[in-house]
Amino acid sequence: MREVYQEQLGVLADELASMSTMVGTAMERATKALLEADLSLAEQVLDEDVQVDEARARVEEHAFGLLALQAPVAGDLRTVISAIHAAEDLERMGDLALHVAKTARRRHPNAVLPQDVQPYFAEMGRIAVKLAGRVRTVIRTQDVEAARGLEEDDDEMDDLHRHLFTVLMSPEWSHGVAAAVDVTLLGRFYERFADHAVSVARRVVFVVTGKMPTG
Template sequence: MREAYHVELGQLAEELANMCSMSATAMELATRALLDTDLGLAEQVIGDDAKIDDARSSCEEHAYALLALQAPVATDLRTVLAAIHAAESLERMGDLALHVAKAARRRHPNPVLPEQIRPQFSEMGRVAVELARDAEQVILNKDIDQARSLEEADDEMDDLHRRLFSVIMDKDWPHGVAAAVDATLLGRFYERYADHAVSVAKRVVFVVTGRMPGYAEDEDV
């Protein structure tokens, strides 16, 4: 019975890792849609968001079934509870990629971003996708060192976001209020995406060590 239960826990981890992959792909395509003014890619991200939502529902149903099947304790209980929280964060990552894609669609055929800040968003997209891919590996391998390394990548995202904000707020910003508002919102989406990826990794640290690293996570998408 215990062996079968641990097989189920392994399958749950694979479901979460697949959600990481889906969220990473969504942000990768959304960033390309944003930078290349590609309506087809934007529509693809928007259409595929329901798959991430369904994956969260499936993960949660699986986790609750495991709670009901056998009252887990210690590491097993932490694994199931962490999976429920991680699925929520991963769905939000998909939602944030969706917001990026919708911004690209809303402004099409015009570009959303002025040329001046395109490099910053290209870098933020790269970091965001790498964080999601790394979180996928952390879930599969339970690598605590790799989990903790995600915070360094998140620091890079925070630095990119601060630099972006300083450009937008500069008194010589020449692109108008609408462009500033779009860029501010989009920058926030990438920053929050990274925060959620780090949250997922911290859940794995909790599973392995029994200690939840301290952090304050804003609940807004």
């Protein structure tokens, strides 16, 4: 019984790791679509989001099966519930990548971003993809230190996001209101993507240590 249970938990972790890969790839493509006004790449992200939603549904079904058949307690129960939460965060990360791709598509063939903010988004995209990769590692290894490492990347994202706002608000901003609105929302999508990545990592810490990290 116990062995079967461990095996099933392993399948759950596999599914979550695979979701991390999916949303990392989605954000990588969405960022490229945004920076290069690449319509087909944007549409690929749009088409493939359903796979993230399906994976999330599978995690939830699987977790339900585990809860109903195995009635886990204590740490095992915590693991299964955390997996359900993590799948929700990961699905939301996929949605945020989708929002980026939709913005790129909406403005096509025009570029969404004025040239002077492009480096910010290249960098925010890079950090987002790195965070998705780290989430995968943390799920695989359950390494609490690695999970804490995500907070640093998230701080970096927050710094970029804050700085982006000073650029937007500066009197030198010459790209008008419409571009500012797009940049504001896009900035928020990347920032939220990072928040959800941190949230998954914190759940892993919770599973391993029994304590939810604060901060």
